[in-house]
Amino acid sequence: MFVKYIFRWLLGTVVVIVISALIIEVVSISLVGFQINQLSRIAFKQACRYFSQETYKREDASLGNMSDIVNSQGLPIVSGKFYDGNDEQEVYDNLYRRNSAFRNWASEHKGIWKNFDLLLLGMGLPTQAGTSEEELYISKFYYESRMTPMNFGISYLDRDVVERIARWNLAELFSAGNESMVVDDGRNEPFVRYKGFRIYPQRAAIKDIKYDVFNVVTQKEEFQAITNIDSSKLGFDGPNDDRAKVCVATISYTVPVAYEGVTPLKRIMMFVWNRETNMANNEDDVLGESEIMSDGPRALPVPGNIVFTVLE
């Protein structure tokens, strides 16, 4: 009778612990999952803004690059070098004149904006600008002053640079500057611990950047539907106004995350499971943590979209 009583209590205790752990996990997933989604969105949005502000045009030697994000051993995990080049002109040329992605994009969008055509002429790229003395002079001035499409209100984003900035943003945001939260055990891909989740900033990626050009005078509704901006209040002169042709970039991104759990429930279950299978298969002792949490296939993507535009 007494033994039965003890077993009943043991069973009851286990049931209460398991149910409590499950409730905590469900609440944690609901709250933190939402946070990860929102913070990922902010990281990518701010990366677009950082790029659009032409942060490499600085007076100091950093050229808009940041320090690397390191783990607790001081090893760099996420690079803070966003821009390729050793000086402002080199970065500018690598972003535009020598960049095959920009050249392709420019060839698809030439002839839409007069100033952009002049800039392409200054860069020596195919353009629909004329070759009068005045136009040649302006185009040379545009190139020498390192004008960019952003300066003319054209939203062009360099995919590689924005991706690097977003990765740095993600790692910094989720680790909150705490090196011990950045983990690289040498066997798995580096990740950042965040409230029971693993975030893989190095595998965060921009899947696609889709560019749409709207004439916001004649395509007011379409433009408002995608950007929520009422173009009638922007004060453009008419459909032929160069500023009325607005380029909107839609960025699709993905951030891989995996769930570890905040309670030891999962580890206990894995421990019990491994003990059982190991005994059956006459294998080694229980699996290590990194083997239990094998990263690659278990990481799920957090997808998202951002609509980004600049207006002149």
Added chain:
Amino acid sequence: MSDGVRLIFKTLIKVPVIVLVCFFIFNVFAFGVSYMKMLGLSFVAMQVAVENNFIPPNEYNVIKSYMKDNLETEILQNVDFTSGTQLTKSQYGEPVRVGVQARYKFIWPLTPKEQIYGEFEGMNDNASFGGYKSGSELEALRQQKEQQAKSNIVIEYVVPGLKYYADLN
């Protein structure tokens, strides 16, 4: 002891126990709801801080008015930003501290409402009773006590500011 007397005593013990358990459940539920509200608020404040590297004055005023108008109740009081919340601009990548706090007032039966001791004029060992403070004076004292009460819900984050300011080094 007859069954009738036993029943009376049992009932006498049961009733306050049931009342206390009901209040406990109510407090757990109300605290949970209050905490969730504060969590949502803290997350909004955190997002603003990440996007601006500080809490700009406009956003500060909007959030403050939301705190006063929508969050403060009889049981959730002194909703405010934490004292460490950054209100000045900083550069991209620098750590920003932001947080919210509030005081959850636990509700229990028979809690004395008036907690202002020694404030009645003349109520000390050496003097005779000299009169009462006026209603407005008492109300001011109550307000003061309320504001000095410690917050038991404090949610604070340290996040990186992710906005670049060209006018800062």
